[in-house]
Amino acid sequence: MTGYGTSEIQSTEWRCTVELRSVNQRFLDIRLKLPAGFQNREKEYRNKIKGFCRRGKVECSVKIEPLAGENGxxxxxxxxxxxxxxxxxxxxxxxxxxxxxxxxxxxxxxxxxQSPDLLPESCVELIDQCMVSALQEFKQMKSQEGEALCTDLNERMVSCSKMVDELEQEAQGQGKAHFEKLQQRACDLLDQVELQPEKLNQELALLCDRYDVSEELVRLKTHLAHLENLLKELEVGKKGEFMLQEILREVNTLSSKSNNALISRIAVDFKNELEKMREQLLNLE
Known part of the structure; x- marks a missing residue:
């Protein structure tokens, strides 16, 4: 998720500046640039940043410089x-x-x-205060972006739910219609051949069962409900991507089983909406 935060604090002798910026990335990658003498505190600063980020490429720059006096x-x-x-x-x-x-x-x-190689303890406290302030601004910007993305995702969820209802309505009676159509074609082609009606109807029923999409529709509703609940949690990104993959798989199966032009068109719109949702989820943590 994109984020930016900066803070500058100064004492009577020192000025400290901390700058944080992040861009989207699948995994968490933290890059720190610390002043000389502070490399031994890198792990501590990394852990602080991890408390505000779960993934993304994060760059953190810490600068400290003397104000006046013998330093410099x-x-x-x-x-x-x-x-x-x-x-x-x-x-x-x-x-x-x-x-x-x-x-x-x-x-x-x-x-x-003449600046000392090892900075005094007061500089450590100054950097800690500056880091906390920059992280708060960083968090605020990420929260604002996250709220906007979740709003957009919820709107797209509503659109997907409507398309599921359309698919369900269009799929009603599809099996019976296919059965009657195949039965009529079989009778027209084999009018000179004597067949047992029970055997013919059994074979036609097996063929028509392939067009049944009721199971896919049930799973679609379940996955959408699960994704809606995920959007209310703190961590959405990776779980949400997995749920979108499952939803897309059900839509593809439903589209391939159906022999209905309207269902195929709705499935195309559905997949287009899922792709937009996937791009948005890549920006969430």
């Missing part, structure tokens, strides 16, 4: 003068010009990072 990058001017003197001495001795790059200043400690 500084230029060692005395070191810089020493380096300049050495560079000129080498150039005069070798009669070659040296190409000094920025990374050389870093390696020779001309530019230093």
């Amino acid at each position: 990058w500084v230029l060692d001017e005395d070191r810089l003068q020493e380096m300049n003197g050495l560079v000129r001495l080498i150039e005069d001795s070798s009669e070659h010009s040296l190409q000094v790059q920025f990374r050389d200043f870093m390696q020779l400690d001309v530019i230093k990072n």
Whole structure:
């Protein structure tokens, strides 16, 4: 499910920013980007995110930076003068010009990072507060999208229920109509052949039984009722996808058994609606 949440909190010395974003994916994939010194807390942050996500690709970025004071990058001017003197001495001795790059200043400690390698305990608390705030905003956005998707799915459920009623109404008397039609055709083709009526009717009844879709209609109603109950639960996605597969299987069976053009048309519309529902369920958790 698509979601986004961000939070920024600062103390007297530090500023923390947490950004969360997620896109649809079948399984849960959490990717964390943490500041140096916080890799040992990755499992803790993953567990917090898992409490708000069951599937999807989730990216979480945590940044912390000093506000002022001794923290940050500084230029060692005395070191810089020493380096300049050495560079000129080498150039005069070798009669070659040296190409000094920025990374050389870093390696020779001309530019230093005075931020501590291990951040103080106050930064841990700051990140925890920022993470909770970002997750709440993240959850709110996902909840709004989930409610909209469930509303759309419920409307499509009503449409599917109506189509089941149409199928049931159209299928009534279909077996009897096929029986009478086959009986008439058999009599027309075999009018010169003497047959036992009981044997003929038995064979015709077996043929007509293949057109009976009452079992499929019962299972369709059951599956739709089950799916409707699933939409009221917290976790819908994977269970809902399974139920849609079962519903589609029943519709395909019903369509193949029927020899009715109207039933075939309703089945096509039914499958089209199921495909739209499947796409929506892929966005739900």
